[in-house]
Amino acid sequence: MSKFRLLMARQCGEKIAADRGFTTFPVDPFVIAAKEDILVEAKDPDRKGMSGCIVFNDDGVGIIYATDIRSEGFRRFTVAHELGHYFLEGHPEEILKAGPVHFSRAGFVQGSSSIEIEADHFASGLLMPTRLTREALYKAPIGLTGVQHLATAAEASLTAAAIRTAECAPYPVAIIVSEREQVSYGFMSEGFKKLGRLRFLRKGDGLPHTGTRDFNAVADNIRLGRSVCSQSTLAEWFGGSAGTILDEEVIGLGSYGYTLTVLSSEALADDPDEDENEEQDLIRSWTPKFR
Known part of the structure; x- marks a missing residue:
């Protein structure tokens, strides 16, 4: 799955949001x-497994979303994910090869299916366009508090x-x-990647x-949405410098069943004016040049 395709999916979501009049x-x-x-409908909370589905038939298009996870942000992300299957080029055709009904597990927990990963990135761009997201982060503290500020502003998971x-x-x-003693997935900011x-x-x-591992050993920590803050090092997590100390903020995600860890440090803060525009560089590198 190329970074370019994921970027295009995310930017498609941002464009749909702007075209539909959402500027805040x-x-x-x-x-x-x-x-x-x-047509969007809620699924019976007793029916678990998938986060939602999209249906293409002769009468139109329908979306069904799960309600067994008690997070309005997750439900909104699920609907946005299914909208990705509707708006992204090639998705309806790919889905219809297997039939009119397509089930999803939104939330970046899919396996290797490219259209599911693309739909997740579409959803993140739709709900949290880059400009609005950066504005929210500039106004918030670094770390988990900043993430929570963005989630509240965007009404996102x-x-x-x-x-x-x-x-x-x-x-x-x-x-x-993470889940129990294993990583489910992870993301690094561009500034973090430059630490070594x-x-x-x-x-x-x-x-x-x-x-994080100690936190996950107690099931109630996740179920009850508890949070803790400790310190670890870049070396412990990523094999980097042992002298780079990180704030390790951990929070349980309730019925979702996972744990979120945010690794950051005030001492590592970049100057926002020096931030490189990776997306524009990536687009430029893929743009054909003619003599």
Whole structure:
């Protein structure tokens, strides 16, 4: 899955939000669906498994979203994810190859399916456009508090807000989502990647012996949404400098069943004016040049 395709999916989501008149937070995916004459319905909370589905048939398009996870932000992300399947080029055709109904597990926990990853990035761009996200982060403290500020402003899930923080933050920050003793996925900001030659954590990797692993050992920490703050080092997490101290802020994600870890430090803060525009550089590198 190329970074360029994910960038295009995210920017498609941002464009849809702007074209539908959303220039401030929050962006409402239910309103956007209504404007497209897409029927959106809630699924019975007793039915668990998938986060939602999209249906393409002769009568029109419908979206069903799960309600067993008690997070309005997650439900909004699920609807935005399904809208990605509707708006992204090639998705309806790919889905219809297998039939009119397509089930999803939104929230960056998919396997290798490219259209699911693209739909997640569309959803993050739709709900948290880059300009609005950066404005919110500039006004908030570094770390978990900044992520929570963005989630509140955008009415987004904490995990989606954390991922957008890593993508847009003008300072070094990394986020890890984990379950028990294993990493589920992780993201680093551009500033964080510049801290040295770092080992990137992938799904299934074991958690280091830090505060996150200790936190995950107590099931009630996750179920009750508890949070703790401790310190660890860049070396413990990514094999970087042992002298680089990180604030390790950990919070349980309730019925979602995962843990979010935010790794940052006030001492590593970048000057926002020196932030490079990676997206423009990436687009420029892919733009054909003719003689």
